[in-house]
Amino acid sequence: MSYKVANYLLDRLAELGVTDIFGVPGDFNLGFLDDVLDHEKLEWVGNMNELNAGYAADGYARVRGLGALVTTYGVGELSSINATAGSYAENVPVIHIVGAPSTAAQNSHLRVHHTLGDGDFKHFIRMADEVNAATAILQPATAAFDIDRVLRDAVVHSKPGYLMLPADVASAEINPPAAPLEVKLQISTEVAKTSFREAATEFLRGKKTSVLVDYMTARLQATDDLQKLIETTDFPYCTLMGAKALIDENNTQFAGIYLGTLTADETRTVIEDAEAIILSAVAFTDTNTVGFSHKVDMHKAINLGAESATIGRDTFAPLALADALDILAEVALEVGAKPMDYTPFVSDLVHPEPSDDALTQQQLWDVVASNLDELNTVVVEMGTSFFGMASRGFPKDARFIGAPLWGSIGYTLPALLGATIADRGSRGVLFIGDGSAQLTIQELATIVRHGLNPVIFLINNDGYTIERAIHGKKLVYNDIAPMDWQKIPAAFGATDETAVVLRASTVNELLDACATAQVEKNKMVFIEVITEKDDMPETLRKFGAMAAAANKLVEKK
Secondary structure (H helix, E strand, O other): OOOEHHHHHHHHHHHOOOOEEEEOOOOOOHHHHHHHHHOOOOEEEEOOOHHHHHHHHHHHHHHHOOEEEEEEOOHHHHHHHHHHHHHHHOOOOEEEEEEEOOHHHHHOOOOOOOOOOOOOOOHHHHHHHOOOOEEEEOOOOOHHHHHHHHHHHHHHHOOOEEEEEEHHHHOOEOOOOOOOOOOOOOOOOHHHHHHHHHHHHHHHOOOEEEEEEOOHHHHOOOHHHHHHHHHHHOOOEEEOHHHOOOOOOOOOOEEEEOOHHHOOHHHHHHHHOOOEEEEEOOOOOOOOOOOOOOOOOHHHEEEEOOOOEEEOOEEEOOOOHHHHHHHHHHHHHHOOOEEOOOOOOOOOOOOOOOOOOEOOHHHHHHHHHOOOOOOEEEEEOOOHHHHHHHOOOOOOOOEEEOOOOOOOOOOHHHHHHHHHHHOOOOEEEEEEEHHHHHHHHHHHHHHHHOOOOOEEEEEEOOOOHHHHHHOOOOOHHHOOOOOOHHHHHHHOOOOOOOEEEEEEOEHHHHHHHHHHHHHOOOOEEEEEEEOOOOOOOHHHHHHHHHHHHHOOOOOOO
16 A cells, blocks of 8 residues: 555654544545544544644643644634644644645636635645644645644644545555654753852852743643753742643642732742742733732742743843753752742632532632542633633642633533543533523533543523623623523433433532532532622722723713
């Protein structure tokens, strides 16, 4: 049997740890999908639409380190570009394979369906250029080179990659890979490492030091190096919201989550009053600082990026994050850098008293947080769910997935699908609002179809609460169409053998629902949670006020 471009691409994906490919069939990718089905190491996961496929591949990549989806040209790929942009913003490596019209059709500039009808077949790759680390239109003569280039750039830079695969090119013959694909490139130079070591030696000498961590530390595969720095030096560490649970929150050196002016005093002083602060791949955004309210003195910072480090006015490059962290672990001991004074973080976890009164947001997050365990992958929608869970302590080794920068509502339900397929040994737990769920709820059918067993908390508070927190608390555009959520799972194929559907509007009902979820470990457990329309976590309320002020919004009388 001949070896084809499609085989080369699929073998490379499998080599990099991909075992499942998401997407939607279309006439330009059907031949390639035959090759996916024939591949002994890959499984096809068909999605309800291309946007959901992109979200699912993103969730998968956050667990596996790389995800992949297949769409058809034009109508399919544009449906998923929002998800691709989110992966780009959130630094998630996802490979988007686009089945395209044949090279003959493209070279003849034919008015083919799924095009703009002008004979230009590069409209959409030009759009893709803006939200991908690398792109390519595959041709037989250069396919191997371009596949390797796009995959390598996506993994190394932790960004999406785009491959347009014309139908005839997929079946073109090619030689198999001659060697494994090298994706762990040596970025750092000896000159940069030596100069950085010398500067850090002078900067850290005798100073009380703390560490602030962002999620890119994990994307750049530098978590172990960060852990080594913390264990070696005893420096206290805090995380931004997006890096929640990246490092054990039960460690006595963990001092809490830094959230600008909303940070607890004992956490804030660790970051803002330190004599020196190490920033591990930190990117301050309006979301993770609550309207840029952070007060981190960059003159006291060693600012570590993906490929460079800055101390004062001096930048050292090329220098990989992992190498910079390793150097700091050595230097800190040599020069007597000391841990900043700190109080170990103590979770505000409370076990609410049994009650038949209407459930509050405070009680909701207290109950569900106390029911998490180390085998959970917790996927949290932007809104009441994200702000409610971010302040709760997490078990060691539990995962936290959210998208606070891109913030595309509806992302998390398909992302739950992807994350759960990526690690079936970790039970997915989803927190999503009713407004967000209406955008992507159809992917529940795929979860049921694949026999997955997540616990889904659907927060029914009658509309777009995060938008109400910002503006239009009582205005119609923040309302949504009412749905009978208790019937939704059955509509998407769930049966009594595959799912349990519950409703909780009091503490007692929620406690019972969580207990049922613990027992029914092999089924999907769908819990509709009822809370008041205007009830929300205090951090979200304050974030909304700051966002309203930034946008100069004034409530209508």
